[in-house]
Amino acid sequence: MTKKQKRVLARILISGIFVIVLALLPLEGWIRGVLYLIPYLIIGWDILRKAALGVWHREIFDENFLMAVATVGAFLLGEYAEGTAVMLFYQIGELFQSCAVGKSRRSIASLMDIRPDYANIEGEDGSLVQVDPDEVPVGGVIWVRPGEKIPIDGQVKEGSSALNTSALTGESLPREIGPGDQVISGCVNLSGLLKIETTREFGESTVSKILDLVENSSMKKARTEKFITKFAHYYTPAVCFAALALALLPPLVIRFLLGGECLWSDWIIRALTFLVISCPCALVISIPLSFFGGIGSASSKGILIKGSNYLEALAKTSCVVFDKTGTLTKGVFQVTGIRPLRPGTEAELLEYAACAESYSSHPISRSLLAAWGKPAEESRVRDVEEIGGHGVKAVVKDHQVAAGNTRLMELLGISPEDPGEDGTLVHVAIDGAYAGYIVISDVVKEEAAPALKALGQAGVKKTVMLTGDAENVARRVAAQLGVDEVRAQLLPEDKVREVERLLQEKTPGRTLAFVGDGINDAPVLSRADIGIAMGALGSDAAIEAADVVLMDDDPRKIAVAMRIARKCLRIVYENIVLALGVKAVCLVLGALGLAGMWLAIFADVGVMVLAVLNAVRCLYDRG
């Protein structure tokens, strides 16, 4: 509890004891009223002050005003105990909600506690000095000790360690890193001392970008949230006038039109009860809290949602469109087949191809080397000649090797047959004779198939895959994963057109989400109702273009995000129905004189506590 909350608690206790003592004393008349003023003022002075300030600033109609009018009214009518009790319970409810909200705020804040406070640089005498991360220039050298956060994005120069990325990605498995690896700020260094050369300024580093995003997520408000603000704006004055009418009209009508006898105080008490019941706190507090909890719960899982409007849109998603490369597939090329002309010489074929390509930095060359798994012995490779758009020629172990596409083979006078395999083929010729080919293709993520299944369970009606790849590759991947529709051989601008077409086809009121890796698909990300960028760690373009950012590249997170969104929206609607329902019933009972102050207190404080407790559930995701 904060100091403020403790003070309120003390006031509640003192004033509560007073009320109990006074209730036991046999007091009558005005003395009783004066004595009740003591606990009333102890508990309610700040509410009265705020209400007075509100009137002074012409911001009249808020919950303080409602409470002040209701309790002062009760006192004037001699209902001392009730007036004090209303104030007492109102404060208990406020204290409770402030504790609950504060606690959820802190737990979200601690989840997002990734802001590094300092960076270590080497001082003049060789010892490490702590400086503000803002002061480290690009290309500066920083040291990160075990247990410290990496403050700035950079590349490891010395040392190897394991990094805990859970604050960023929600992934609990540590990531192994060594010299040459790129590291991202916000990760925690677990084991070894690291020397890092920074590649960005602090302000441009991942950690700053993420914090910016989280802190600005309240800029974009959900429709429901906006509705409640507007609602409260009209609602409070409306009930105040309704209460005034209730206090004045029925007695006037009864007395002058019907000629009957009636007690003014009776109707005034009814009007005051009406006021207490109608306090909109339950909605005004619980709904922002729900959205805030939902966004917090998602960020603890490495899902950053840029505003509560996107949470609302996510809950209504009926169609998910995927970009293939980097989203459903790893976007990394891997050797998936070695087909030598002479069976049994797979290793040899791979060795020749890998050695010949060892000087090239082309992704295909990299994948050949990765598949071979050994460093190329440079002494065995000479006379390397790269022929752009064709391949490589080199002398490997005194053999003339050529590795490349069909066009390269044709240059050498060889015409290999098209084997009809998916993927990219690297043909290899040794000493002018065709030796076979190697298949390289993009690999489907293991999580992709479960991800699509989970989306179906989360209520997504249609999944579509867009790709620039060849039709047969696309069809095979789609069938393997269970994607409903495929569009292949698309140029980037075709993807926008496809998404626009799908946007027109979808059911009104439902939304379409596009999932991409943020590379080359920024226009599509912004065109869709919800743009989801994945594998966003270190990719600024994706973080900026998307509405929802998945920090790692696990497509299953999309369904998790939708589940959180649905739960959050369900809780919001539950609270609206609960609060308005209970209040409507109590208002009618109050107006008819069937509900007294005590029920009114329940309708106000009780409903608020229930709504807040319900809203807090948004913070916790059982999955």
Added chain:
Amino acid sequence: MNKKYKIEVDCAACALKMEEAARKVEGVADAAVSFMAQKMTVSFAEGADEKAVMKKVEKACKKVESDCEIYYN
């Protein structure tokens, strides 16, 4: 120009009220209050004087929520 300020505010609803009040201040193009981060982001209108505008923002916020604090110095 966008600037971020540390604030103190007790409830999400009060944060909303502050946000609305801040938006109406002259010299403020847009404002957002993050209750979670206890931060206020203000984007100033062209040529506005930060200090002077923030003084008005603080006054406007205190009007709607007397308990709030904005640290802009």
